[in-house]
Amino acid sequence: MFIDAITKLWQDSGFAALTVESLIMIILACVLIYLAIGAKFEPLLLLPIAFGMLLANLPLTGLMSVPSNSEEVGGLLYYLYLGVKKGIYPSLIFLGIGAMTDFGPLIARPSSMIIGAGAQLGIAIAFVIANLIGFSPEEAASIGIIGGADGPTAIYLTSRLAVDLLPSIAIAAYSYMALIPLIQPPLMRLLTTKKEREIHMEQLRTVSKLEKICFPIVVSVLCILLLPSVAPLIGMLMLGNLFKESGVVERLSDTVQNALINIVTIFLGVTVGATAVGTEFLKPKTLGIIFLGLAAFMFSTVGGLLIAKFLCWITKGKINPLIGSAGVSAVPMAARVSQVEGQKARPGNYLLMFAMGPNVAGVIGSAVAAGILLSLFG
């Protein structure tokens, strides 16, 4: 009797249902938790993703269970995941990012937009390679968008086009964003001469408050008229920025750039992580995505650098090509890398403000690229 009770208890427990895949995923989740806490790799998102992954791979929890009828109650994370599935969280994160972003450097030098466009090169190249190695066009588009170096955009597009790849794409996108200080500098040094890296750029003009208020309105109207599918991303980004720049809704601005973005980041991270179930995640496809994501990221950096070099040549050495790598939209880390490399070449060379222009243009550029891919394959 006692033995039967113990056996039943064991059979009902999660230990009996543990599989090799779920065990590997639990170990992987622990590694990611270590990277987030120990190595501080994008901890704000990596920690919830890793913990979501851990929870989802513990058997019999039913956290992601789908209700079979309207009477039945589904898992907690299933309901929270609807925000990802319906594209709500990435847009809300863009609202917060908009409220935190200063578009002043971009308004002062609008030609930075071209660098932001060039830094989407990785999206196109990864799309072609992914198609070539056997991914469907929808999957290839979702993989390519990793090159935009924009987590919310990557999640938004993937949730619409290839929801099965969401965990691997989200993890790859955020991991590479965290690895920017390692990935970009070698490419920056490879593609620029010492003389170019030493270029001292002229001070940017002061941007008036009215210009900063008009900017989000103009960009929203133009971008959404040209590409209606980007409305959820660009619209929210610019609304957040208008909150900040208008100066009349400080409470709203404060909420979206602190409380709201933090809450949504928790929900987004945990639920994206929870979709990384062993049977789905541990596939050769995931390795392909990780490789292609890196390629996309590198080609985007190269694209931005080449356009900045071209602008340097046109302006006869007035633009330091190092700001080109900031065209990938990882704000503000990519701009900081430009600053660090600029200072290494010439101490006292402050490139941060100049790099912020292409950096924020990259956010718009990757959202536009996502809108095009969504119009094509959505």
Next chain:
Amino acid sequence: MVCYSFNNVFFRLAVVKLFQVLSLRVESFLEVLYFFIPKANKKTEGGEIMPLSESLLIALFTMSTVFVVLGILSVIVRLFSLLISFVEKRKEKTSSINNN
């Protein structure tokens, strides 16, 4: 010989597409793309792979559209900046005259 009259269905379609392009909506550009590569609009099922030529064309199309959109945006932002600075200078001038 192909007769390029308006009665020609192909020509009529091309004119319609041209007007759609002129309406400056990217969706219209996509229509043109689908017109030349009908397969690009085909929803893939069961992991269907796109030929290299088509994926190259779509990549090229995506990049050029990103450049066009951001290029237009940079021009418009510059124009707005000029307009705003012009208005602000004029306003300052008027207020200084009024003060005097």
